[in-house]
Amino acid sequence: MSSRDILSVGSRCSVCPLVDFLPFTCPHCAQTFCSDHIRTHACPDTSTASTSAGPSTAAWSKQTRCPVQGCERVTIESVAGITADADGGTSSGQVADIAKEVRCPGCGGAFCVVHRQQAAHACSAPEDFNDRHEAFLLRRSHAQEVLARTFPDQAARSIPKPPPQRDVVRPPPSATTSGGRLGPSPDLPPTAVSSGTTSQTQTQVPAQTQSKTKSKAEKLYDMHLRKLRSLAKPLDSKQRDGDKRFFEWGTGDVENARKWADSGKWERGKLERSWVLQETPTGKVLDLLIAASRTSRPTSTSASDPAQTLSLICLSSPPDAPRSLALLDLSRPAREQIFEGGVVLLVRGWTD
Template identity: 40%
Template sequence: MSLLAPGTGCSSCTIIDFLPLLCPSCDLPFCSDHIHTHQPCASFISASSHDVAVGKLDRGKKSCEKEGCERETIESVAGVSGRDEEERIAREVRCEGCGGSFCTSHRAQTSHSCPAPLIHNARHDNFLVRRSRAEDLIAKNFAGHKDRVERKMPTQKDVVKKPRIEEDKLPPSVQPAQSASTASPESTQEETKVEKKVKSKAEKLWDIHLRKIRSTATRLGVGANIPDTEKIFFEWGIDLTGTKVKTWKGKWDTKLERAWVGEDIPIGKVMDLIIAQSKTSRMADTKFSLVQLYPAPDGLPSSTSLSSHQPAKAITQGAALILVRGEMV
């Protein structure tokens, strides 16, 4: 079609149609108004239409020609009717020998006692050989298999579960009788105890700090191992002049060592272990003390001078112990 002459003229009228329709009988182009009414094909089309309403499928159910079989034929399932029965689409699904219309189970010649000569099919012959061998093998190894009654599953039924209706959504007239007086004060207190306290950001960071100390701390001194519940975990450092302790605002500017001791060890013994571990020179007349630095998660940082007679359980878990010369008040 040339660009200078777009469209095609209808064979019945003078209209130039840009989307012409070809008649399947005469192969001539027509417009949408004359595709079904043009001559000489009008009588043929009306005869082959079988008075079928537009938008509906004329599909009459046809049963299999096999005696005793009530299944639907392949042509009936596919909706083949009218002219299609004489075309290739119908011949392909019928029996190749007698041309009968059968279901999928009886289409083969050997399935419906076809009177026509058996059409040679190498694939089908191989199937028959394999089936015969299988039957012989089953009969040899399983003598009672042939007479065995095949089990059938019981009829399945769909169980419809009713949706569970929450009591809170029910109207007051339907809700179960439960007065407020039946709830005892003890149950109310128990429910209050179950409620967990929401930790603040500072408390969560302090928990992470404690886990780091517990995972990397080493024992200060020697002795038998004890359970974790009896251990005191802390960090320790040296500030003999006490300058950093006096100006401490919550964060130590140098690296601290991580250690743990038993909760029953005196703090004086802990101080001796820190002096020995840090190799700090100690004169006979020199006095030392331990200062605990504890940055409270939701409070102000505090520094406390520890007494050498106190047990180690007086140390706050995760706090920093700083060795200073002299007494720090």
């Protein structure tokens, strides 16, 4: 692109080499200037402008600051470089109309672009609402009337605002305070006390950190317990609330129980979820499981046959521990033998 193409878009300032895309033309000397030199150039026709041009020529004025306190911007009229003259005839009246368009519509003051609106400065005139705001005020007054008719007791009620909140920074707990923590011995010197306290703190912190961190097996076990406790039903509907023992149960044989101990998978159908009170005797749990599973009891002729004897086996799989099988003693309570979240099997012919 040549310099001629660039100059065709804007005009070069008569003082500096800047090409201004929005140039200003001086009404006195008719030369083109940028925004920095339009008021600072040495205009040769300034002295004769008032007599030759007459009242129809707009007078260039100095930059006027915005009257809002703390604002360093100039007014919109100063940017345009004109001031309105009320006694200047028809042309001055046109200039006054232009100045009126950029001034505040309420008080008529000259402000910058940011503070021109009534809400941006301390306007002495009534606020000039637009149609949208008037519609909002109308809807709000109508809603207040409806609420006053519907809830007359709540019309004058004021909703208290909560007090302002602030963040409270709590200091960390001291390592030598009470509440189960070991304090320094009064017989030790200060250096020994400080070193001993530091060593105790350093040895106690890793232990607390390790106790809070659960392994993957412990997390899976916790999920299993939550699901079991939410879906379990009482094995005895007559039992009242109390300390409960949750478990899964099913019927099987010796071979399936040993396969579970080796592989950890139960291949004998779906297990039921139930609970009993912890003080329930294991013998009663056996009777309840026989009734719930509709298992036939040994007859009088086969009662002495070990292959027909019904027994309870607890399959327990604690987290981070090997799986185990245990034959339950029917004379002991459930809390001493049934593992929380374990599997209780009703088997026939258990000889171990």
